[in-house]
Amino acid sequence: MPEDFPRIAFSNSYADLPPRFYAEVAPTPVRAPRNIRVNEALAVELGLDPAALGSEAGTAMLAGNAVPEGATPLAMAYAGHQFGGWSPQLGDGRAILLGEVIDRDGQRRDVQLKGSGRTPFSRMGDGRAWLGPVLREYVVSEAMAALGIPTTRALAAVTTGETVVREAPLPGAVLARVASSHIRVGTFQYFFARNDIEALRLLADHVIARHYPEIPPSDGRALELLRAICARQAGLVAQWMGVGFIHGVMNTDNTAVSGETIDYGPCAFMDVYHPDTVFSSIDRQGRYAYRNQPVLIQWNLAQLASAMLPLLGPDKDATVAAAQAVIDAVPDMYHDAWLTVFRRKFGLREARDGDPAFIVQVLDAMAGAEADFTQTFRALSEGTPLPPALADARAAWVQRLANEGATPEVRQQEMQAVNPAIIPRNHVVEAMITSAVAGDFAPFHALTEALASPFEAPADSPYRAAPAAGEEVLQTFCGT
Template sequence: MTLPFDNSYTRLPDRIFVRQNPVPVRAPGLIAVNRSLAERLGIDADWLGSPEGVSVLAGNAVPEGAEPIAQAYAGHQFGGWVPQLGDGRAILLGEVVTPDGARYDLQLKGAGQTPFSRRGDGRAWIGPVLREYIVSEAMAALGVPTTRALAAVTTGETVYREAPFPGAVLARVAASHIRVGTFQFIAARKDTEALKALTDHVIARHYPGVDGPMGLLEAVIAAQARLVAKWMSLGFIHGVMNTDNMAISGETIDYGPCAFMDFYHPNTVFSSIDQHGRYAYSNQPQIAVWNLAQLASAFLPLMGEEAPAIEAATAALHRFGDLFEAEWLARFRAKIGLATEEEGDGALIETLLSRMALQRADFTRTFRGLLDGTAREEFEEPEAFDAWERDWKARVAREKDPKATIRSANPALIPRNHRVEEAIQAALGGDYAPFHRLNAALARPYADDPAHADLRLSPRPEEEVRRTFCGT
């Protein structure tokens, strides 16, 4: 099997990456191949699942045409500046060009130590690999721009975290792995030549037609406003929105301590390392702006660091709020069945959300329940819903087909934390059936399938997962 590689990133200045082969593992074994994604990439899924393909997925063999590298980047982590991060446990094999001409990175996550590992082992254990596979593929099915999971394999080796765990590798696909932190890394070194080369590369690859670094900044701001509004409309919490975890392409990247809310509250935090709620659900728009301000700062050497350039960048950043608000309002209007716009819609939505927070209502089930009249059952005191429902029914009566709008905007299924954890725990015992079942169900998140009714349920108190963890 010859993979259709064309590795444009390695033609950039070699100061922003290190050539590095994956570190072989003892005994690779297949967990899953994403057949539909393989087909999209022009890769034979049967070959990927063969011993030869599994060897490539595990990092034991480097396919012809690949140019394995570890990418360099910097970043603000929980607001603190770290001048050098980089791929500490991931190897970018190269860029695959699909039959229709699209370009995607193919990366192995958990592929061994690199010069950026910072005393880490460069490996991944099976829990984070399965979590990212499940959640990233669910996000794709929900229509959210995201990195994708092509395959997952075991390594036959033990990874030590707080306990020994079986090792695994995730084959990840992305429009690119270029981050805000990639630009920060170069700007911090005052390497204007590399900064211009990367800027031109990103424009050509992701935003053809925009004009220079200012145009690129504006395009990334708009893409992130759309992305974060989509997260919010689904109750998704990224969990670790450091600048090195914000993709320039506008895709969701790096599913570490991420989670979907069960019970709605704007201050919800799941990440075990987010002690002060910096990346809480409601903070995500503000953090996106903060991160984009760091990107704007990295662009200043190309735009000119005089007052006019700073003012133009500042004005672009200020537009994020309006872009996000418009996208958020459109998405939440749809969630309550509104395809048209009226002045009081925002207040109607905010009233529902505030009552959901007070009543510990399930986010996904409440909005989906507007279809069949079961939304009130999600409230500890259903009367709190009834008062809102009267205003909503009066408003929705002016809509042509509100049920169709609600159905298309509200999934029946999300990757609930307790179900993801259930799949991981079963896999630790060698049983991948819950993992495969969950993936199959989440591939059709808007369908009402009686066979998956149990996956729609909120967790019982003893099933709730209140903390999620980074794979490192």
């Protein structure tokens, strides 16, 4: 290896699982890789050298042209429900896990290359990614991290010097993605569908050791794992709702058991608030609309519970009842998390019985007034005027604040710490992608840097503006 080749101390626990958990496969080299951006702060967090990652040798590694020492490249096997339809075998069709590292906080993290070529799970796909979705995932995942929402991260993006054919010939790219793990609800479904109880047990043990070490050894540990995953996912979706985020493809193979947001395809943040908002071009029935996300996460978790039934005990009736009780509790888990999120957005320190009705009242008024979701909450937190159509909603908020302990100054500080001034607005992201395809990456770098501080953007930041008439982006697309 060249002297400037990145030195990565891999520690690969998933590769130690039996071979039926994955397919060993190396990335497919590309013609002429070029670095777009290395996430220097994340690299340091992982104990990696940003300069080495940005070097010619590092770019070759990030593109898949060279495999670093200690890596065990593999494509993970999993199944899943996609828009409610069952697929017994999916797996990583265009992503290859290089290996795992222990970060500076002692946490295990996956390093994966997305768009790195065909695998045994590619089916009819080319295993590649084009530049647009790579930059979208980089921007949105890093924005989510800055917003404090659990998410996969973007370590680097590189171009390939090759063309990817979708609706038209497009420039190819590879994203280096970091996650607590890439284990999904669909991973459990994969082995349940094959009646591979041994693999289910190994997988559950691996997930507990990696993500839920607080669960003690006991006969009921599988049920506790199910409950813990449900709580994390319910809390995650509540956080999505608090920033107006719509995932777009909440399939079971896109639901991580770690509780992180994963697989940023046709995702988007709302501009105008409406609970029926859908952006994904492939979600023609509105299955994953904003308002449906809490319902669909319960549905996904019910599929996880079904796949875990063989681990819950020998008495079928008892295990079904126990699993059903956990799934039945998911709406309450979500509701409690949602209330916490929105009380903070409204600057409410005390919990009162009428809060759910008050929050819905304001949201309904926002929908009727076609108010911008982000701007409305930021205006409340900054004390700036709201549109006249929201006068009654503001009055209800002022009335609800009566007898709350915080001073107006403290309340504004607290609200500004949870209500972002800027988000990755669709029209800005699309304009950035258009510029990048034309060879200009300056808008990408500027947007990425601005979104690193979403709560602190100055009043004159261009990223605070809602789209003007004719700028709205109403549909987003999957990168495959």
